[in-house]
Every structure is written in C-alpha cells, then in structure tokens.
Amino acid sequence: MNGQPYVTAFTDRYGVGPEGQINDFISRRGDRLLLADQIDLNAMVARYGAPLEVAYCPQITLQIERMLAWADDARMRSGYVGGFIYAYATKANFAEEVVRTAIGAGAHYETSAAADVTIAHRLWQQGVLPSDRYIFCNGSKDDAYLAAISALRRAGFARVVPVIDDLDELETLLAMCREPLLLGVRERHAPADVDADHPGGERFGLTPDEIEQVVERLRHTPHRLVMYHAMVGSQIEDADRWNMRLARSAEAYARLRQQAPSLMLFNFGGGMPTSAYSLDFRFDYVGFLERLMRTLASTCAAHNVPQPTLVGEFGRYTVASHNVFIMEVGRVKRGQGDAPDWVLINGSLMVSLPDSLIVPGQEFIILPLDGWDRPVRPVRLAGRLTCDSDDFFPRPGAPPLLLPDPYPGQKIAFFGVGAYQQMIAGRGGAHHCLTPEMRRIIIERDEDALVVREVAPQNLGQIMALLGYACETLELPVHQPVRAPVERRVVREPLRLLRSARRRNMPRGAPPPRYGSAARHM
Structure with a gap:
C-alpha cells in the first residue's frame, strides 16, 4: 500500500471506478462527490463551509418508490393477491420535512410514543396526513400515549390502529x-426466537394465551381486531433465519384469522436492510418479499383463510441515505510505532454519530471530497471538540479507515446519517463538551423545482441559555469554520443557484449529465 494512490486502493477494494456511480446514492463525476447524483458536495462545502449537514429530501421519496415497486414485482412473481402497505417509522427521524416528505410519497404512519400521535394528529388537522392512511401505534403505552390515541379517534380519525402490548x-x-376502534396485537417472541445478543425486543407483545383473551374481550363489541404484528427483530441480517421464524408467525396469524374474521393485516415489522452503511451492501429485496409472500400464501391456503395485506414499517431504510455530514480535519497526529495516524475532526464523532457507540459494529460510509490522487493511509478519526477518549471511529477491534494522506483543512463526508443519529443525540440541545450543532442545508422538491433552506449553526449564547446561564454577552459562534481557498472556476456555475441565504427555487432539468450543468448540480 506504500505510495499507492487512494483512488487505486478504493477501486481495488470495491470494484468500482473513480468516475460515475459508487452506489445507489453516491456518485463521483469530474473529481467531485455527489449525493443522489444531484448535489455537488464539493460545491456545497465551498459555499457554506464545514462542518455542514446536507439533507436531500427527494432521496426519501426515491426510497419509498423503490420499495413499493419491488413489492409490486414480488406480488407479480408470487401471485400474491393481498395488498402491501408501506409505513414510515417516525422514530428514525422526526424532522418535519422528513415526515412530510414520507407522507407525500405515500407512506402510512407508525408511532412509538404519545408525542408521535400528537404530531400525527396535527398533521392530519393541517391536511398533510390524509384520512385514508393508517396510523399504527406500537410500543408499551402509558396513560398519556393511550389518551393521545383516544383523542385522535374521538376527533374523527378512524384508521388509527393501537397495537396492544399488554x-x-x-x-x-x-x-x-x-368510538369503534381498529386494533392490533403484537406477538411476543418465544424464548427460542430471542436473539441472545440483543434481547431487548423480547419485552414487547402478547403471549398466545393473551392474544386469545383479546379476541374474547372484543367479541360482541363494536371494536375490530384487524392486525397481527409479527416483528421478528430490529434488523434483518440473516434472511433465511428471519423467514424461518416468520413462518411460525404466519401459522399463528392463520389460526387467529379463523377465530377473528376481521383480521386482515399482517405486519412483518421493520429492520429492512439499507445500502446506507456499507459500499459492500448486497440484498435481494424482490427475492426477500417474494419469499415472504409465498410463505404467507401457502400458510393461508393450508388453513383456508384469505391472504392478508402486508404491512412493513421502514425506518432506517426510509431516511438513512438522505443525509450527509461534511467535516473538516483540524489537526493530524502521527501514530506511534505501527499505529495509524490520528485525524482530529473539527467536531465530535460521538455527538454526531452516536450509533458508533451504541450499536456494536456500526459502519458508516466515509469518503474524502478530494485528494483521491494522494497516497492512501490507514487512519483513525477522533473528535477535536471534546476531551473524551471514547470520541473516535472506527471503534476498538475494527480495522482503521483508509483515506488519502490527511492534512488540516481536508473535507470528509459521512454518509448514512439520516436515521437515528440526531434523534439520539438530540436536536437543539446542549451536547457533550458543548459541541455546537452544525449548519444545516435542507433541500426539498417543490413540484418542478428544488428549494434550499439554510438553518444556522448553534452559537454559544443559545447553548448557554439552555443551561441556565445569563448570556447577553455570549453571542459569538462557538466554532466558525475557516473555508479553504477555492478556485472560482470550480464553484462559479453550481453556486450561481445558491446565492440566496434562505430560500430559492432551482430548476429541475433532464436526467443528470456529467458535472458542469448548473441546472442539475449544486
């Protein structure tokens, strides 16, 4: 690897060239890194500096449309006659523009707490959430959660489906x-089905005996049991094992359907894999759904019950790939002995990427914006704005990253950060070591145009006020990024469309050419 250019090491490792599509949402054209083959990240950081968050909401729409198309394909291949419902699990990312985009793309709504239902209620009143969508209410429900569900139903929203957890x-x-309610039941995993490395999901749901009690309790009432929830696990990592466990759930559904004729929805849960976290990602979505449909069809035929409408709850899959963080190298410290170099980022990795600490083996796609012709080096990244020894990535036991020979001012893009990262770290709060939230650029589709909105980074006064300090004299930003000199010819065309600091419509043209068209690349 000595002296080998980064671009060569990258090509050898992933089998993709330095020009064109890298995966289904990252491309490189004319030595510039693009998100969704639309957003020129080099130009964005030249305009706004780093650290920077770029959220491209049309990617959410694309994810939903892809899954719906794959489901249609699987139904045709399998001959499945039941329907397919795509529900967005809002806990993955509650941002208003994210939820609104998912609903606009046809997604139904899945909640996990009272606040989710309150948001859904407001979106329905505003006309954003149509009355013909389902709202599936999962999780253990305290009185506030149950009161929010009841208030929504009494207000006239008929398709709210509380999934009974006890x-x-x-x-x-x-x-x-x-008022008459549509209800669901969630099965509780048998001990043999509980993942010993991740036992948290075992606490949810009802035993078979408890489900029988629900059926009897609802008999001769105006309420209807309509959904069987068979959440297998948080992530579908082993499709064969997942389908084996789901086959038992299909049997349980079919037997229950014989007792409860109103049952019509089979919710196979969430955990759909996504390409957001690894360039090595491979998954046969159509094959997975086709196998699921064939299993349900054969099971229902054996028990002489109708094929149900399938419900999937998609959180990470929906939103993980629509967001990217761009961070700047502040300092490089050479490793001692044979240890890789330390690349100190002007930010905090444990604040911006909390999953790196929480989820064992969590990966992120990390790519340099430029310098692909520089020699490749093994490195570890560390947060410079904290004094915490745990603020580094990759985590212990994982191999170091391979990046171009690092230098202060180098820009590095972190992909797959659109799900859970800001929900876990919190938005608008005071973070570890008072690390400020970075500038956010939100890009949305508005009919035939793209609309750009800028959200300023936190400043010291805002953070100190949250902590209760008198802060009239503390209005300077905590961190003002120093922008590296940029050749005007590189950014002039793309940035012509971004001069407005707040909102500006940008024309939408033909399918994207190579870099150079201001109408398509920013």
Whole structure:
C-alpha cells in the first residue's frame, strides 16, 4: 500500500471506478462527490463551509418508490393477491420535512410514543396526513400515549390502529374511547426466537394465551381486531433465519384469522436492510418479499383463510441515505510505532454519530471530497471538540479507515446519517463538551423545482441559555469554520443557484449529465 494512490486502493477494494456511480446514492463525476447524483458536495462545502449537514429530501421519496415497486414485482412473481402497505417509522427521524416528505410519497404512519400521535394528529388537522392512511401505534403505552390515541379517534380519525402490548392497555383504552376502534396485537417472541445478543425486543407483545383473551374481550363489541404484528427483530441480517421464524408467525396469524374474521393485516415489522452503511451492501429485496409472500400464501391456503395485506414499517431504510455530514480535519497526529495516524475532526464523532457507540459494529460510509490522487493511509478519526477518549471511529477491534494522506483543512463526508443519529443525540440541545450543532442545508422538491433552506449553526449564547446561564454577552459562534481557498472556476456555475441565504427555487432539468450543468448540480 506504500505510495499507492487512494483512488487505486478504493477501486481495488470495491470494484468500482473513480468516475460515475459508487452506489445507489453516491456518485463521483469530474473529481467531485455527489449525493443522489444531484448535489455537488464539493460545491456545497465551498459555499457554506464545514462542518455542514446536507439533507436531500427527494432521496426519501426515491426510497419509498423503490420499495413499493419491488413489492409490486414480488406480488407479480408470487401471485400474491393481498395488498402491501408501506409505513414510515417516525422514530428514525422526526424532522418535519422528513415526515412530510414520507407522507407525500405515500407512506402510512407508525408511532412509538404519545408525542408521535400528537404530531400525527396535527398533521392530519393541517391536511398533510390524509384520512385514508393508517396510523399504527406500537410500543408499551402509558396513560398519556393511550389518551393521545383516544383523542385522535374521538376527533374523527378512524384508521388509527393501537397495537396492544399488554392486556391492561386494552382495558384502559376501551374505557377511554367509546368510538369503534381498529386494533392490533403484537406477538411476543418465544424464548427460542430471542436473539441472545440483543434481547431487548423480547419485552414487547402478547403471549398466545393473551392474544386469545383479546379476541374474547372484543367479541360482541363494536371494536375490530384487524392486525397481527409479527416483528421478528430490529434488523434483518440473516434472511433465511428471519423467514424461518416468520413462518411460525404466519401459522399463528392463520389460526387467529379463523377465530377473528376481521383480521386482515399482517405486519412483518421493520429492520429492512439499507445500502446506507456499507459500499459492500448486497440484498435481494424482490427475492426477500417474494419469499415472504409465498410463505404467507401457502400458510393461508393450508388453513383456508384469505391472504392478508402486508404491512412493513421502514425506518432506517426510509431516511438513512438522505443525509450527509461534511467535516473538516483540524489537526493530524502521527501514530506511534505501527499505529495509524490520528485525524482530529473539527467536531465530535460521538455527538454526531452516536450509533458508533451504541450499536456494536456500526459502519458508516466515509469518503474524502478530494485528494483521491494522494497516497492512501490507514487512519483513525477522533473528535477535536471534546476531551473524551471514547470520541473516535472506527471503534476498538475494527480495522482503521483508509483515506488519502490527511492534512488540516481536508473535507470528509459521512454518509448514512439520516436515521437515528440526531434523534439520539438530540436536536437543539446542549451536547457533550458543548459541541455546537452544525449548519444545516435542507433541500426539498417543490413540484418542478428544488428549494434550499439554510438553518444556522448553534452559537454559544443559545447553548448557554439552555443551561441556565445569563448570556447577553455570549453571542459569538462557538466554532466558525475557516473555508479553504477555492478556485472560482470550480464553484462559479453550481453556486450561481445558491446565492440566496434562505430560500430559492432551482430548476429541475433532464436526467443528470456529467458535472458542469448548473441546472442539475449544486
């Protein structure tokens, strides 16, 4: 690897050239890195500096449209006659523009707490969430959660579906709400199906005996049991094992359907894999869905019950790839002995990428914006704005990253950060070591135009006010990025469309050419 250019090491490692599509949402054209083959990240950082967050909401629409198309293909291949419902699990990213985009692309709504239902209620009142969508309410439900569900139903939203997680929930909800309810039950995993390395999901749901009690409790009432929730795990990593476990859930559904004729939805849960985290990603979505449909079809035929409408809850898959963080190298410290170099980022990795600490083996796609012709080096990244020894990536036991020979001012893009990262770290708060939130650029589709909105980074006064300090004299930004000199010829055309600091419509043209068209690349 000595003296080998980064571009050569990258090509050898991933089998893709330095020009064109890298994966389904990253491309490189004319030595410039693009998100969704639309957004010129080099030009964005030249205009706005770093650290910088870029959120490209049309990518969310694309993700939803892809999954719906794959489901249609699987239905045709398998001959499955049941429907398919795409629900967005809002806990992955609650940002208003994200939720609104997902709804606009046809997604139904999945909640996990009282606040989710309150947001959904408001979106429905505003006309953003149509009345013909389902709202699936999962998780353990305290009185506030149940009250929010009841209020939504009493207000006239008929398609809210509380998924009963314990029997007390059912009694409380029926006492709160006299209007007819659509209800679901979530199965509780048998001990043999619990992942020993991730046992947290075992606490959810009802045993078979408890589900029988729900059926009996609802008999001769105006309420209807309509959904069987068979969430297998948080992530579908082993499709064969997943389908084996789901086959048992399909049997349970079919037997329950014989007792409850109103049952019509089979929710196979979330955890759909996404290409957002690894350039080595491979997954046969159509094959996976086709196998699921064939399993359900054969099971229902064996029990002489109708094929249900499938429900999938897609969180990470929906939003992970629409966001990118661009961070700047502040200092390079040479490794000692044979250890890789330390690349100190003007930010905090544990604040910006909390999954790196929480999820064992969590990966992110990390690519340099430029310098691909520089010699490749093994490095570890560390946050410069904290004094925490845990603020580094990759984590212990993982191999170092391969990046071009690092230098202060180098820009590095972190992909796959659109799901959970800001929800776990919190938005608008005071973070570890008072690390400020970076500038955000939000790009949305508005009919035939793209609309850009800028959200300024946090400053010291805002952070100190959150902590209760008198801060009249503390209005300077915590960190002002120093922008490296940029050749005007590189950025003049793309930035012509970004001169407005707030909002500006940008024309939408033909399919993207190579870099150089201001109408398509920013």
